Amino acid sequence: GDSVTQMEGPVTLSEEAFLTINCTYTATGYPSLFWYVQYPGEGLQLLLKATKADDKGSNKGFEATYRKETTSFHLEKGSVQVSDSAVYFCALSKKKGSTLGRLYFGRGTQLTVWP
């Protein structure tokens, strides 16, 4: 069945360091891919998405490229800030009619950034 595998956390970085959080997926067809972020004490927010192969999603300095050949959607940021400390979830979903079906989430990666 469809699934998402995310790198195990926690990840601890110094401010301005480079961030990569690995995400790979298993799915039939052509899923849409997402990164959601959960800041401390808050709900899930959509960070970025990509809907087809080679698409790059980007937001707030974060980027992820949909790689069908490696079934990956790794999250990257060139220079992290303390305010990026959060839990990051990779997810996939497939079209069901005019909208998207259920989301399959990875287990989440806790990121802590120190000043």
Next chain:
Amino acid sequence: GAGVSQSPSNKVTEKGKDVELRCDPISGHTALYWYRQSLGQGLEFLIYFQGNSAPDKSGLPSDRFSAERTGGSVSTLTIQRTQQEDSAVYLCASSYGSSPLFGPGTRLTVT
């Protein structure tokens, strides 16, 4: 409002009681999702509604859990005879043709 809203934001209940959690999706969104997040755990799928289609209930953990969606809009998740292991944050999301957007969640504590 512009986003998904959920009520109550917090609910404390005694073991064995029934609870109802409400989700108001974004207007016009035909898909509605329920997930739960237990302390230190990931996101567990519960149920998915899409328009007038039969819901995908494959994630409901037991027959104590049920959900309905009235008029294609508001959804209620009901947990009967609550147990301590039901303590979690229950998250609702909605979408129409694009990325599912989540509400703030209901924190359920079963004492």
